[in-house]
Every structure is written in structure tokens, then in C-alpha cells.
Amino acid sequence: MSVSTNLLEVQNLTVRREKEILAGVSFAVPAGEMLMVLGPSGAGKSTLLRCLNRLDPVDGGRVLLGGEDIARMDVKILRRRVGMVFQVPALIPDTVRANIRLGPSLRGQVLPDGDCEQLLRAVGLASGFLDRQVETLSLGEQQRVAFAQVLANRPEVLLLDEPTSALDPTAVLTIENLIRQVHEELHTATLLVTHSVEQALRFNTETLVLLEGRIIARGPIQQLVTGSSDERLRRFFEGRLNDSQGESS
């Protein structure tokens, strides 16, 4: 019998700035599952992710992690449990080893060399990279180190904010393989944000479509692409969303 408990539950999440960015967004992610968050630029995807580890403030609703309201949790502990890989890697100007050790070092722990090498292998880099300065790495390699850096905290949830959008096409495929591989090996619940329908199709997983701060569809991406009768959804999949409306940001 497979018991699928929701590790992460988002309930009626609302974020307002000058305009409404998220309007009552609700969804759940079972433990070990991968959920794709797909939407055009300005749909509120990144804000949604940033609310899940409290990098952004919310105006309404709540987020539960393992049944516990994240607003009541120690924010530093929450961020270790909910790791985030950003669009553009922003590593500290030091060695790969120092970067991988960064998370544990913030709470006074030193990650042993063996663990660093293991993490490096998990992201597809040879142990020879440990002593390399991060400035000498390509952007794709830096993104792999950023992954290892986040994984060093052993997160329960992995938030991936368009981690391939700054990369060249070859590096995109490599990082996509890495995401699949890490998910298969570690079974970490993963939320992957993308604006690319092609990327969502390549992952071929449960997908949530966000448009103007609202979830307009959820389901397996193939079904959404082929079977949707929603006009806006069809326009988005066909890349004609701007024919009916302006970009919201």
C-alpha cells in the first residue's frame, strides 16, 4: 500500500505588492514527489517559491511543512529544511569545497571531505573540482556546485527557481539530467519552476500552471497540453499568450 502524505501544503497563499502577485494559491506536494510550476514571466512563480522558505513575506494564507505552519518555525531551520537553488548561481568567491561546506558551516559544523566528494559526485563533478576556485568554473558547473551546496544541508524540500534559464542549451540538458538523478536518488520533494513548456514536457511530470498569480490548471503535463479546453492555457502552450493580453511584468 502506498501512503502518500503531503509534505508541503500551500493554502490560499496571497501576496500583494503594487498589484496582486499571488491570489489565493493552494496546492500540495507529497513527500518525494516532483511538481513542475509552469507559467510565463511575471506569473508569480518565483514569488511563490520565495514564500515557501520565507524569503518573501506573504499577505494571506499559510504554508504547512510536515503539518507545521512555516510562519511559526525558526526561519533558519526552515531554510535548511527547504533548500533553494536560484536562477543564477551566486557562490562565495572561494573554492568549491568552501562553497559546499557553506550551509553546515553557518551552524558551526565542518562537512568532512568524504561528504564533500560524495555531494560533488552526486552533481556529476569529479572530486578534483574540490580545490578549484569557483570563478574558474563555467556557469553550468557553478550551478552544479550550487546544487551540491544546497544538498549539503540535507533538505526535505528542494525549490528550483528556473535553474537552467541562465545556461546554454547543452548545460540546460545536463542540469535537467542532474535534477532527475538527484530526485531519483534522494527522493527529495522538488518544486521546479520554469517558463518553458518544452522543459516541462521533457520532465513529463505533474505540473501546475500559474497565470497572473492564479493556478489555472494542474495535472500531468502531457494531458494539459493535449487535452485542455481552456483558451488561455491553449494560448500559453502555443506561445500566443501575448495575443490576448500584455505581459504582466
Add this chain to the structure above:
Amino acid sequence: MNTSSLLVAYGLVLIALAISWAHRLGLEKDVLWSSLRATVQLLVMGYLLQWIFSIREAWGYFVILTLMAGIAALISGNRGRAVPRSHPIAFAGIALGSVVTFAVLYAAGVIRPEVNYIIPIGGMIIGNAMNASSLCFNRLIGEMSHQRRRIETLLALGADARQAARAAVRQTVRSAMIPTIDSMKTIGLVHLPGIMTGFLIAGGSPLEAVKFQLAVVYMIAGAAGIAVALVSLLASRQCFTRDLQLLPHLRPGLEGA
């Protein structure tokens, strides 16, 4: 010096005016206005100092120095408006830098508890602490904004405000101390500092003038260093919300995606 000597000296300004007129520089109005302004400002200052120098009670000096620090904090705090509570932070930095420096100079016997020492030296210390504090605010805001991605990466890994801002604060302190350090490097080579010049004009021996000037240089470095350390420490904490989020106006380009 009598008033007529001063009037003759003003003739030099008339030469500047004549040059401007002859070369059609269009600076006549500016030269005239600024020279009159300088005259009025210094006369007012002279009368004010004469009144201050007539005060004999210690509390009077304390009030005047506190007022000076308050004005300095107002000016410096305005420079750091992007940081919440910039004015009290500026006051804390300027006041601590000044008090510690004053105490050391007094304990070392460099200054005596007399009005003609306390007010000008106090003004110098507070002024330099203010400059350092303003530079510190300016640089900190720039660094926090410039390093926003790295700061957010650190926050997302579980860093607290101190850990997340460490690199930005380090860069801020380094930059804010550059003028003070450079000024120490070039003193006596590029410029003959004011205190020394005053000492020499007043008939003091060059070596005595140098000693006093050195004390002033150390004093400026001390006041600036303490002000920068405290302002950068307190102000960097204010760049984050209670939930350890970087303030929205410090992370342009990361909003609303």
C-alpha cells in the same frame, strides 16, 4: 590684524572678479556671492565661538558637543535613509567614536579640559566621525544591493543577518576607511595639515606642531574607525526584516517574478 588689513585682503577677491570679467568667465556673481557668504558665515561662527568660550561650566560644553553630534547624525543619517533607523545609528556611531577618542586624548594628556581645546578638537572629531559614518551608509547600501544575490543565497542556506551581510560589511568598512588611510599616507607629502599650519603661524616650534598634528591624525583615524565599525554593524542588521528577508528596495531586479 585690524579690519582695514582685512579689507585690503579682500582686494584679492576683486582681482579674481576682474579676471573673471576680463575673460568673460561669467563667474563674477558666484565669486561675489560666495566671498560674502564666507564672510558672514565666519563672522557668525566667530561671535558664536566667543560666546561659547565664555562658558565656564562643563555641562555647557557637553550640551554644545551633543548638539554638534546631533546635527552631524542628522546629516549622516539622511545619507543612509534607505536603512531604517539611520539617524539613531549615525548618532550612536558618531557619539561612540567621539567619546572614546576624546577619552583617550584626555587620558594621554594631549588635550586639556579647557574650552579652547574641547570645542575645536570636538568639532574636528565629530566632523570626521560624521564623514566616515556617511561614507559607511553610502557604501553599505551599495554593497547590500550589489551583493543581493549572494546575500539571498546565504539566507536561503540558513544564515542569520550577520552571516549573510558579512562580506558586504567587510567591503563597506574597507571603503569607508580609504579616505582616512590615504590621508594618513600623504600627510606632510601632499598637504600640510591645518593644525600644523596654525601652530606654525602662532609661533610654535615645528616639532611641537608635528607632534600635535600626529595626535590629531590618530584621533581622526580612531574616531572614523569606531564610527564606521558601529554604523556598519548596526545598519547592516537593519537591512533585513525580522524574518531575515533582505529589504525589498535593496534587492532591485529580484522582485515579483
